Amino acid sequence: MKGTHANLSKDFITGSDKTDWHNNALWFLRAKRDIQRDTIEDWEKLRSTAAAIKDHTLSRLPEYLQTFEENAVKNGMQVHWAWDDKELREITAKILKDNNARSVVKSKSMLTEECGLNPYLEQEGFEVVDTDLGERIVQLRKEHPSHIVVPAIHLKKEEVSDTFHEKMNTEKGNASPDYLASVAREALRKDFMKADAAITGVNFGVAEAGAVVVCTNEGNADMGVHSKKTVIHCMGMEKLVPGYDELAVFTRLLARSATGQPVTVFTSHYRKPRPETTEHIIIVNNKRTDIFADPEFRQAMRCIRCGACMNTCPVYRRSGGHSYHHTVPGPIGSVLAPFYGKEKNKDLPFASTLCGSCNNVCPVKIDLAGLLYRWRQKLTDETSSDMSKKIGMEVGSKILKSRKKYDLAGSVFRWVPKGLLQSGLNPWNVHLPDGRKGRVFPEVPKESFRQWYKKNQEDS
Template sequence: MEKGNSTHPVGAEAFNKDKKRVAWHDKALWFVREKRDKAAHQIPEWEQLRELAAQIKAHTLSQLDLYLEQFEKNALKNGIHIHWAKDAEEHNTIIADILENHQAKKVVKSKSMLTEECGLNPFLEQRNIEVIDTDLGERIVQLADEKPSHIVLPAIHKKKEEVGALFHQHLHTQKGASDPAYLTQEARKHLRTKFLNADAAITGVNFAVANTGGFVVCTNEGNVDMGANLAKVHIACMGIEKLVPSQEHLGVFLRLLARSATGQPITTYSSHFHRPKKGREIHIILVDNGRTNQLAKPDFKSSLNCIRCGACMNTCPVYRRSGGHSYNYSIPGPIGAILSPGKDLKKYSSLPFASTLCGSCTDVCPVKIDIHTQLYKWRQIIGKEGHLPKGKKTVMQLTGKVMGQSKTFSMMSAIGKKILGGPKVLAYNALNPWTEDRDLPSPNFTFKDWYKKNKNNE
């Protein structure tokens, strides 16, 4: 389901070929981060809300089996069909079966990171089903035959001129037109015909409520409500971690979600579905796909608190300068880098290293996931399991030896000093990736020299 570059450094290097674009991308995301700060600072109880949200999630996860059964029971009473999928393949097959039962050939889809995770679109397209992504950003990347590069802002990596060219090619907009208002209006017209003619609608789920058996989906565009309310069948896909015990808990999460995501006080639409309209059907697919494995890992289970706001991406200095595609996983950024190794440690072994461990992700996370600590812990596991890249492994082993013995350390630091003071080619060569984008200062003395001289001046 993922394509493109295999490791983060390779993807980041490709993204960094265009320095101007990197600066533009960095600035666009920092702007969103600043909006989040403003919105958060307006709420005096912000920190208390984060703590409550973390506790509610921790509690729900600690009794997830009971809450899932309670949710199923109440949803069935509401006339909602419930399906359970242990992995991506089962999730996709269930959807294909529901669509086949309704002879549905045209499907409109709202944003759902889970269906990206499961690779639903190509699966359905192979079965001659038309799947149209209706979130504007997702439609843009779909037309470009790309993946979303951000979970809230799927086309944040695209310039308006590129969107204009795409729309000109696929939607026959005016050549060279790149005005966002014009392009959005054209997309509205194009997608209205898709909504009105759809046989089925697929949406994600932001929160599911155990004691009422219903679920909440949040959007700004209104595409969930257009899709789900016009089509005969509404299929809602959710990871099993999306549950909250009761409706009062929604108040906590809805105050946090949009403020953390885009700095809005709330999304334009927060839609609550509890029963299908007469003659219509609602199906919910409860998906595991690695979540119970993650829940079984005490160090990493809190990553399941995630409400997919994207704040950790917007604040991450590495994400902002390497772009979402460099992660090569459906959820990029710091949160993706702690979720993905649980799925496939070897394949995603470069992601926990795509961080400076500055901890900004942890600071902005509305559900208090200790993201940077988990990144560090994954690194230890990746090292132990032998998935470190060769270069990094050799350097780490050497560094370990050098730092472990005082004599070798003194010798190496004296040599290092000479190298940095000597001809540039000694330090700046292909053997030393550290100097590719960095200038190293040339020291006049080693740390040991400095310490000997200064130890009495404390």
């Protein structure tokens, strides 16, 4: 299979010089996260409190969703419910049409990425401009975000410079981030002025207040929300927290876990629309009821999309977000992806060493490694098999179940010529693209421990 994580990551590692740079860029975020962790006396308790709040909220999700809707409506918001991605797209397009909006400024929303909103709106004749700088960069390049918090983390500034030169006529070869960001600022100002409507994602929905909370560093969500007469907030239904007390826990955790900031620069709470403005909230399911229904996997709905699991993941850091071929990459992405297509995403739960570092940074303590392990069991059952792997495992398990077969296999193993074990026929041995060896098989000792033990016992 061509588009698997194994192949795509190999391309990233051997086909580009980006791996070390990408690894370090993400590790930088992990290191900043560690520094923030150390500023909080009760960090581990904060995490377990957050997990307990999410579990509580999920255990009463139907009530909280209704409370949220009631309060939001009282505040003057219009609330819609979307069963799936298609319905989110259609509701959004209808709101835009009803309000005669043709162009839209949109702040970062992994949910709308997940639901394919941009391509649909463009196809329907709307103009959509992503206003988060990172998302704008990938949008101009017709790519997808490679990370849920830092969408353009896979790109070097020279690549951004080339894209901007091509699309926005910036100076050729000028790759100064200050320069590029200032040009983007000017261009986006014009987009904000021109747009008829604003769309945002949602970080938290506060049930008791009927408010949605959006966190950004750039202020781009607010530039749209406060200047447009038509505003749409797209919210995954797992984003709810009961009230302000609980929100406090999450605003303490989110940015610290995500980028190692004490809080995002802007934490905006939208409760009531401005006069003469219509403000909509679309509550989106899109498979979340399936995740919810699975008692093992429900905890994945605690996720607050901070990206900490990606920043720490030794595999993600070296393989790049696009190697995961799913909207959300990294450990949490691999946990969610099979819900959106088991067959096409069956490789993702295997794109991990199960090292467990993600579990330890997760602010809501999702057992990511444990869930990846569970998926592996389910997917080998429920999807088509890699026959060579399956047969290998079957033979292996038969040998390892019987002492007779094991002893025999051990002796045969010792007869295998060294040249064969050290050859390319042994998948353990890896050659690097420059022809050098990457990994070789160990020297096989003359006797096994069991053989030595038996001999030793006979001797004594």
